[in-house]
Amino acid sequence: MSRYILRAELAPLLVAHFLLLLSPTQLFTSAPALPALLLTAFFFHRIIRAIVRTFKYFFGVRFEVKGLENFKVEGPAIIVSNHQSVLDMMGLMEVLPDNCVQVGKKELMYMGSVGLIMYLGGVIFINRKSTSSAKMVMSDVAKTMVAENVKVWVYPEGTRNCTGDLLPFKKGAFHLAVQAQVPVIPVVYSSFTAFYNPKTKLFTSGKVKVEVLPPIETKGLTSDDVTDLTDRCFSTMRETLFRLSGRPSVTCALAGQKAQPALCSLLPGR
Numbered sequence: 001m002s003r004y005i006l007r008a009e010l011a012p013l014l015v016a017h018f019l020l021l022l023s024p025t026q027l028f029t030s031a032p033a034l035p036a037l038l039l040t041a042f043f044f045h046r047i048i049r050a051i052v053r054t055f056k057y058f059f060g061v062r063f064e065v066k067g068l069e070n071f072k073v074e075g076p077a078i079i080v081s082n083h084q085s086v087l088d089m090m091g092l093m094e095v096l097p098d099n100c101v102q103v104g105k106k107e108l109m110y111m112g113s114v115g116l117i118m119y120l121g122g123v124i125f126i127n128r129k130s131t132s133s134a135k136m137v138m139s140d141v142a143k144t145m146v147a148e149n150v151k152v153w154v155y156p157e158g159t160r161n162c163t164g165d166l167l168p169f170k171k172g173a174f175h176l177a178v179q180a181q182v183p184v185i186p187v188v189y190s191s192f193t194a195f196y197n198p199k200t201k202l203f204t205s206g207k208v209k210v211e212v213l214p215p216i217e218t219k220g221l222t223s224d225d226v227t228d229l230t231d232r233c234f235s236t237m238r239e240t241l242f243r244l245s246g247r248p249s250v251t252c253a254l255a256g257q258k259a260q261p262a263l264c265s266l267l268p269g270r
Protein backbone atom coordinates (compact mmCIF):
# COMPACT_ATOMS: atom_id res chain seq x y z
CA MET A 1 0.00 0.00 0.00
CA SER A 2 1.41 3.36 -0.94
CA ARG A 3 2.46 6.18 1.30
CA TYR A 4 -0.14 8.39 -0.36
CA ILE A 5 -2.97 5.93 -0.19
CA LEU A 6 -1.95 5.06 3.35
CA ARG A 7 -3.33 8.41 4.43
CA ALA A 8 -6.73 6.67 4.24
CA GLU A 9 -5.79 5.01 7.49
CA LEU A 10 -6.42 8.41 9.00
CA ALA A 11 -10.05 8.19 7.83
CA PRO A 12 -11.25 7.92 11.44
CA LEU A 13 -10.22 11.59 11.64
CA LEU A 14 -12.89 12.31 9.08
CA VAL A 15 -15.42 10.38 11.07
CA ALA A 16 -14.47 12.29 14.22
CA HIS A 17 -14.73 15.51 12.26
CA PHE A 18 -18.34 14.73 11.29
CA LEU A 19 -19.22 13.53 14.78
CA LEU A 20 -17.96 16.77 16.27
CA LEU A 21 -20.44 18.60 14.06
CA LEU A 22 -23.29 16.71 15.72
CA SER A 23 -24.97 17.64 19.00
CA PRO A 24 -23.81 15.78 22.17
CA THR A 25 -26.96 13.59 22.09
CA GLN A 26 -26.40 12.66 18.47
CA LEU A 27 -22.75 12.05 19.30
CA PHE A 28 -23.74 9.65 22.08
CA THR A 29 -26.28 7.76 19.96
CA SER A 30 -23.99 7.54 16.98
CA ALA A 31 -21.06 6.25 19.04
CA PRO A 32 -21.96 2.55 18.52
CA ALA A 33 -21.65 3.17 14.79
CA LEU A 34 -18.03 4.18 15.24
CA PRO A 35 -16.40 0.76 14.66
CA ALA A 36 -18.36 0.39 11.42
CA LEU A 37 -17.34 3.84 10.36
CA LEU A 38 -13.70 3.01 11.10
CA LEU A 39 -13.92 0.39 8.36
CA THR A 40 -14.08 3.30 5.94
CA ALA A 41 -10.31 3.48 6.39
CA PHE A 42 -9.93 0.26 4.43
CA PHE A 43 -12.36 1.08 1.66
CA PHE A 44 -11.92 4.83 1.59
CA HIS A 45 -11.08 5.30 -2.10
CA ARG A 46 -13.76 2.93 -3.27
CA ILE A 47 -16.41 4.51 -1.06
CA ILE A 48 -15.64 8.05 -2.22
CA ARG A 49 -15.45 6.91 -5.85
CA ALA A 50 -18.80 5.14 -5.53
CA ILE A 51 -20.46 8.14 -3.84
CA VAL A 52 -19.18 10.65 -6.40
CA ARG A 53 -20.24 8.33 -9.24
CA THR A 54 -23.85 8.71 -8.10
CA PHE A 55 -23.72 12.52 -8.53
CA LYS A 56 -24.25 12.20 -12.29
CA TYR A 57 -27.79 11.02 -11.70
CA PHE A 58 -28.61 14.21 -9.76
CA PHE A 59 -26.92 16.48 -12.29
CA GLY A 60 -28.28 14.64 -15.34
CA VAL A 61 -24.82 14.14 -16.80
CA ARG A 62 -24.09 10.95 -18.77
CA PHE A 63 -20.62 9.64 -19.50
CA GLU A 64 -19.67 7.58 -22.54
CA VAL A 65 -16.24 6.09 -21.85
CA LYS A 66 -13.83 4.51 -24.35
CA GLY A 67 -10.28 3.16 -24.02
CA LEU A 68 -10.31 2.08 -20.35
CA GLU A 69 -7.98 -0.79 -21.37
CA ASN A 70 -5.24 1.83 -21.85
CA PHE A 71 -5.03 2.21 -18.07
CA LYS A 72 -3.87 -1.38 -17.79
CA VAL A 73 -0.16 -0.57 -18.03
CA GLU A 74 2.18 -2.44 -15.71
CA GLY A 75 3.25 -0.19 -12.83
CA PRO A 76 2.99 3.54 -12.32
CA ALA A 77 2.04 6.17 -14.90
CA ILE A 78 1.20 9.85 -15.22
CA ILE A 79 -2.37 10.50 -16.32
CA VAL A 80 -3.05 13.91 -17.87
CA SER A 81 -6.49 15.26 -18.66
CA ASN A 82 -8.26 18.48 -19.64
CA HIS A 83 -9.87 20.46 -16.80
CA GLN A 84 -13.06 22.39 -17.49
CA SER A 85 -14.84 22.76 -14.18
CA VAL A 86 -15.49 21.28 -10.77
CA LEU A 87 -17.82 18.90 -12.70
CA ASP A 88 -14.60 17.14 -13.76
CA MET A 89 -14.62 15.45 -10.39
CA MET A 90 -17.55 13.33 -11.61
CA GLY A 91 -15.65 12.51 -14.79
CA LEU A 92 -12.55 11.73 -12.76
CA MET A 93 -14.32 9.23 -10.53
CA GLU A 94 -16.02 7.67 -13.57
CA VAL A 95 -12.68 6.33 -14.86
CA LEU A 96 -10.31 6.61 -11.87
CA PRO A 97 -8.03 3.56 -11.73
CA ASP A 98 -7.02 1.97 -8.42
CA ASN A 99 -3.89 3.29 -6.70
CA CYS A 100 -4.14 6.68 -8.32
CA VAL A 101 -3.71 10.05 -6.64
CA GLN A 102 -4.21 13.55 -8.03
CA VAL A 103 -2.11 16.71 -8.01
CA GLY A 104 -4.13 19.67 -6.74
CA LYS A 105 -3.59 23.28 -5.68
CA LYS A 106 -2.97 23.53 -1.94
CA GLU A 107 -5.92 25.89 -1.39
CA LEU A 108 -8.22 22.87 -1.91
CA MET A 109 -6.93 21.34 1.31
CA TYR A 110 -8.64 24.10 3.29
CA MET A 111 -12.13 23.34 1.91
CA GLY A 112 -13.38 21.86 5.20
CA SER A 113 -14.66 18.30 5.00
CA VAL A 114 -14.00 18.07 1.25
CA GLY A 115 -10.40 19.18 1.85
CA LEU A 116 -10.06 16.51 4.49
CA ILE A 117 -11.45 13.88 2.10
CA MET A 118 -8.92 14.97 -0.50
CA TYR A 119 -6.08 14.85 2.03
CA LEU A 120 -7.12 11.38 3.17
CA GLY A 121 -7.50 10.32 -0.45
CA GLY A 122 -3.81 11.08 -0.97
CA VAL A 123 -4.07 14.24 -3.10
CA ILE A 124 -0.61 15.77 -3.65
CA PHE A 125 -0.99 19.44 -2.83
CA ILE A 126 1.27 21.94 -4.59
CA ASN A 127 1.79 25.64 -4.07
CA ARG A 128 1.24 27.21 -7.49
CA LYS A 129 2.62 30.51 -6.23
CA SER A 130 6.03 28.96 -5.61
CA THR A 131 7.52 27.24 -8.65
CA SER A 132 10.48 25.93 -6.67
CA SER A 133 8.35 24.34 -3.95
CA ALA A 134 5.96 22.83 -6.57
CA LYS A 135 8.96 21.38 -8.42
CA MET A 136 10.38 19.99 -5.19
CA VAL A 137 7.10 18.25 -4.34
CA MET A 138 6.89 16.86 -7.87
CA SER A 139 10.44 15.48 -7.87
CA ASP A 140 9.75 13.76 -4.56
CA VAL A 141 6.64 12.26 -6.17
CA ALA A 142 8.78 11.00 -9.10
CA LYS A 143 10.68 8.80 -6.63
CA THR A 144 7.84 7.62 -4.44
CA MET A 145 5.35 6.85 -7.22
CA VAL A 146 7.77 4.31 -8.64
CA ALA A 147 8.70 2.84 -5.27
CA GLU A 148 5.02 2.55 -4.31
CA ASN A 149 3.47 1.74 -7.70
CA VAL A 150 1.12 4.69 -7.79
CA LYS A 151 -0.42 6.43 -10.78
CA VAL A 152 -0.57 10.23 -10.59
CA TRP A 153 -3.34 12.28 -12.24
CA VAL A 154 -2.33 15.81 -13.28
CA TYR A 155 -4.34 18.58 -14.95
CA PRO A 156 -1.58 20.06 -17.13
CA GLU A 157 -3.56 23.21 -17.97
CA GLY A 158 -3.02 24.08 -14.29
CA THR A 159 -6.43 25.75 -13.92
CA ARG A 160 -10.08 25.32 -14.96
CA ASN A 161 -10.85 26.26 -18.55
CA CYS A 162 -14.37 25.96 -19.95
CA THR A 163 -13.82 27.51 -23.39
CA GLY A 164 -14.12 24.30 -25.37
CA ASP A 165 -10.38 24.44 -26.12
CA LEU A 166 -7.16 23.64 -24.24
CA LEU A 167 -4.91 26.14 -22.47
CA PRO A 168 -1.19 25.70 -23.16
CA PHE A 169 0.12 22.85 -21.03
CA LYS A 170 2.41 23.44 -18.08
CA LYS A 171 5.32 21.04 -18.07
CA GLY A 172 5.29 19.66 -14.51
CA ALA A 173 3.46 16.44 -15.43
CA PHE A 174 5.88 15.72 -18.26
CA HIS A 175 8.99 16.42 -16.17
CA LEU A 176 7.50 14.05 -13.64
CA ALA A 177 6.95 11.33 -16.26
CA VAL A 178 10.50 11.69 -17.61
CA GLN A 179 12.07 11.78 -14.13
CA ALA A 180 10.18 8.64 -13.12
CA GLN A 181 10.58 7.10 -16.62
CA VAL A 182 6.90 6.15 -16.65
CA PRO A 183 4.36 6.45 -19.48
CA VAL A 184 1.96 9.35 -19.92
CA ILE A 185 -1.66 8.35 -20.42
CA PRO A 186 -3.81 11.16 -21.83
CA VAL A 187 -7.52 11.28 -20.96
CA VAL A 188 -9.81 13.65 -22.84
CA TYR A 189 -13.31 14.80 -21.86
CA SER A 190 -15.48 16.38 -24.56
CA SER A 191 -16.39 20.03 -24.15
CA PHE A 192 -19.12 20.86 -21.60
CA THR A 193 -20.02 24.09 -23.42
CA ALA A 194 -23.25 22.66 -24.92
CA PHE A 195 -24.78 22.04 -21.49
CA TYR A 196 -22.69 24.00 -18.98
CA ASN A 197 -21.56 27.62 -18.96
CA PRO A 198 -20.94 29.32 -15.61
CA LYS A 199 -20.90 32.80 -17.24
CA THR A 200 -24.41 32.49 -18.68
CA LYS A 201 -25.53 30.28 -15.78
CA LEU A 202 -26.39 27.51 -18.25
CA PHE A 203 -26.55 24.05 -16.70
CA THR A 204 -28.81 21.44 -18.23
CA SER A 205 -28.44 17.71 -18.65
CA GLY A 206 -25.85 16.54 -21.13
CA LYS A 207 -23.48 13.87 -22.35
CA VAL A 208 -19.72 13.81 -21.89
CA LYS A 209 -17.58 11.62 -24.14
CA VAL A 210 -14.43 10.38 -22.44
CA GLU A 211 -11.49 8.77 -24.18
CA VAL A 212 -8.48 7.20 -22.48
CA LEU A 213 -5.73 7.36 -25.11
CA PRO A 214 -2.85 4.87 -25.54
CA PRO A 215 0.13 5.41 -23.21
CA ILE A 216 3.03 7.51 -24.51
CA GLU A 217 6.33 5.89 -23.45
CA THR A 218 9.08 8.00 -21.86
CA LYS A 219 11.77 5.33 -21.38
CA GLY A 220 15.14 6.81 -22.37
CA LEU A 221 13.82 10.39 -22.59
CA THR A 222 15.72 13.14 -20.74
CA SER A 223 14.78 16.63 -19.57
CA ASP A 224 15.75 17.88 -23.05
CA ASP A 225 12.80 15.94 -24.47
CA VAL A 226 10.18 17.37 -22.11
CA THR A 227 9.09 20.23 -24.37
CA ASP A 228 8.63 17.88 -27.31
CA LEU A 229 6.74 15.37 -25.15
CA THR A 230 4.48 18.17 -23.85
CA ASP A 231 3.77 19.42 -27.37
CA ARG A 232 3.02 15.93 -28.70
CA CYS A 233 0.63 15.25 -25.87
CA PHE A 234 -1.02 18.65 -26.27
CA SER A 235 -1.58 18.12 -30.02
CA THR A 236 -3.01 14.63 -29.56
CA MET A 237 -5.33 15.76 -26.78
CA ARG A 238 -6.48 18.87 -28.63
CA GLU A 239 -7.24 16.86 -31.74
CA THR A 240 -9.18 14.35 -29.60
CA LEU A 241 -11.02 17.12 -27.73
CA PHE A 242 -12.20 18.66 -30.99
CA ARG A 243 -13.22 15.28 -32.42
CA LEU A 244 -15.16 14.33 -29.28
CA SER A 245 -16.80 17.76 -29.14
CA GLY A 246 -17.78 17.75 -32.82
CA ARG A 247 -15.52 20.67 -33.75
CA PRO A 248 -13.52 20.86 -37.02
CA SER A 249 -10.07 19.27 -37.01
CA VAL A 250 -6.99 21.41 -36.36
CA THR A 251 -4.34 19.26 -38.04
CA CYS A 252 -3.54 21.65 -40.88
CA ALA A 253 -2.88 24.53 -38.51
CA LEU A 254 -0.77 22.30 -36.28
CA ALA A 255 1.56 21.16 -39.07
CA GLY A 256 5.15 22.23 -38.48
CA GLN A 257 4.48 23.96 -35.16
CA LYS A 258 6.72 23.02 -32.24
CA ALA A 259 6.03 25.31 -29.30
CA GLN A 260 2.44 24.92 -28.16
CA PRO A 261 1.69 28.45 -26.85
CA ALA A 262 2.64 29.88 -30.25
CA LEU A 263 0.67 27.11 -31.84
CA CYS A 264 -2.36 28.02 -29.76
CA SER A 265 -2.34 31.65 -30.76
CA LEU A 266 -2.27 30.68 -34.44
CA LEU A 267 -5.37 28.60 -34.24
CA PRO A 268 -8.92 29.72 -34.88
CA GLY A 269 -11.06 30.67 -31.91
CA ARG A 270 -8.23 31.95 -29.65
Ligand SMILES: CCCCCCCCCCCCCC(=O)SCCNC(=O)CCNC(=O)[C@H](O)C(C)(C)COP(=O)(O)OP(=O)(O)OC[C@H]1O[C@@H](n2cnc3c(N)ncnc32)[C@H](O)[C@@H]1OP(=O)(O)O
Nearest residue numbers: 045048102104105118121131134138158170171172173175
Ligand atom coordinates in the same frame (compact mmCIF):
# COMPACT_ATOMS: atom_id res chain seq x y z
C1 LIG B 1 -10.82 8.61 -4.05
C2 LIG B 1 -10.51 9.69 -2.96
C3 LIG B 1 -9.98 10.97 -3.70
C4 LIG B 1 -10.51 12.16 -3.15
C5 LIG B 1 -10.44 13.44 -3.92
C6 LIG B 1 -10.11 13.40 -5.36
C7 LIG B 1 -10.35 14.72 -6.05
C8 LIG B 1 -9.09 15.51 -6.20
C9 LIG B 1 -9.18 16.46 -7.29
C10 LIG B 1 -8.04 17.40 -7.37
C11 LIG B 1 -8.26 18.37 -8.47
C12 LIG B 1 -7.19 19.36 -8.52
C13 LIG B 1 -7.28 20.28 -9.69
C14 LIG B 1 -6.24 21.37 -9.52
O1 LIG B 1 -5.98 21.83 -8.46
S1 LIG B 1 -5.45 21.90 -10.98
C15 LIG B 1 -4.22 23.01 -10.35
C16 LIG B 1 -3.03 22.35 -9.79
N1 LIG B 1 -2.29 21.53 -10.71
C17 LIG B 1 -1.31 22.00 -11.48
O2 LIG B 1 -1.00 23.16 -11.50
C18 LIG B 1 -0.57 20.99 -12.32
C19 LIG B 1 0.00 21.56 -13.53
N2 LIG B 1 1.07 22.54 -13.24
C20 LIG B 1 2.39 22.30 -13.51
O3 LIG B 1 2.73 21.23 -13.94
C21 LIG B 1 3.37 23.44 -13.32
O4 LIG B 1 4.41 23.30 -14.24
C22 LIG B 1 3.99 23.57 -11.90
C23 LIG B 1 2.87 23.76 -10.88
C24 LIG B 1 4.85 22.38 -11.52
C25 LIG B 1 4.88 24.85 -11.89
O5 LIG B 1 4.13 25.89 -12.39
P1 LIG B 1 4.68 27.40 -12.57
O6 LIG B 1 3.58 28.17 -13.22
O7 LIG B 1 5.16 27.87 -11.26
O8 LIG B 1 5.92 27.28 -13.51
P2 LIG B 1 6.00 26.78 -15.02
O9 LIG B 1 5.03 25.74 -15.32
O10 LIG B 1 6.04 27.99 -15.91
O11 LIG B 1 7.45 26.13 -15.02
C26 LIG B 1 8.62 26.91 -14.82
C27 LIG B 1 9.83 26.14 -15.32
O12 LIG B 1 10.02 24.97 -14.50
C28 LIG B 1 10.03 23.81 -15.31
N3 LIG B 1 9.43 22.72 -14.50
C29 LIG B 1 8.12 22.57 -14.16
N4 LIG B 1 7.98 21.49 -13.40
C30 LIG B 1 9.20 20.94 -13.26
C31 LIG B 1 9.67 19.79 -12.60
N5 LIG B 1 8.84 18.98 -11.91
N6 LIG B 1 10.99 19.52 -12.67
C32 LIG B 1 11.83 20.32 -13.37
N7 LIG B 1 11.43 21.42 -14.01
C33 LIG B 1 10.14 21.72 -13.96
C34 LIG B 1 9.25 24.16 -16.55
O13 LIG B 1 9.64 23.34 -17.64
C35 LIG B 1 9.62 25.61 -16.74
O14 LIG B 1 10.89 25.71 -17.35
P3 LIG B 1 11.04 26.08 -18.91
O15 LIG B 1 10.51 24.90 -19.67
O16 LIG B 1 10.26 27.31 -19.13
O17 LIG B 1 12.51 26.25 -19.08
Ligand SMILES: CCCCCCCC/C=C\CCCCCCCC(=O)OC[C@@H](O)COP(=O)(O)O
Nearest residue numbers: 048051052085086089105108114117158159160
Ligand atom coordinates in the same frame (compact mmCIF):
# COMPACT_ATOMS: atom_id res chain seq x y z
C1 LIG C 1 -18.75 10.70 3.79
C2 LIG C 1 -19.03 11.93 3.01
C3 LIG C 1 -19.15 11.69 1.55
C4 LIG C 1 -19.12 12.96 0.79
C5 LIG C 1 -18.66 12.70 -0.59
C6 LIG C 1 -18.10 13.93 -1.23
C7 LIG C 1 -16.86 13.58 -1.87
C8 LIG C 1 -16.19 14.72 -2.57
C9 LIG C 1 -14.75 14.39 -2.67
C10 LIG C 1 -13.93 14.81 -3.55
C11 LIG C 1 -14.31 15.70 -4.64
C12 LIG C 1 -13.45 16.91 -4.62
C13 LIG C 1 -14.22 18.08 -5.03
C14 LIG C 1 -13.50 19.40 -5.01
C15 LIG C 1 -12.42 19.50 -5.99
C16 LIG C 1 -12.36 20.82 -6.65
C17 LIG C 1 -11.50 20.70 -7.87
C18 LIG C 1 -11.42 21.94 -8.64
O1 LIG C 1 -12.06 22.11 -9.65
O2 LIG C 1 -10.52 22.82 -8.17
C19 LIG C 1 -10.17 23.91 -8.95
C20 LIG C 1 -8.73 23.78 -9.37
O3 LIG C 1 -8.61 22.66 -10.14
C21 LIG C 1 -8.19 24.91 -10.18
O4 LIG C 1 -8.54 26.07 -9.58
P1 LIG C 1 -8.67 27.43 -10.42
O5 LIG C 1 -9.47 27.15 -11.65
O6 LIG C 1 -7.26 27.87 -10.77
O7 LIG C 1 -9.35 28.36 -9.48
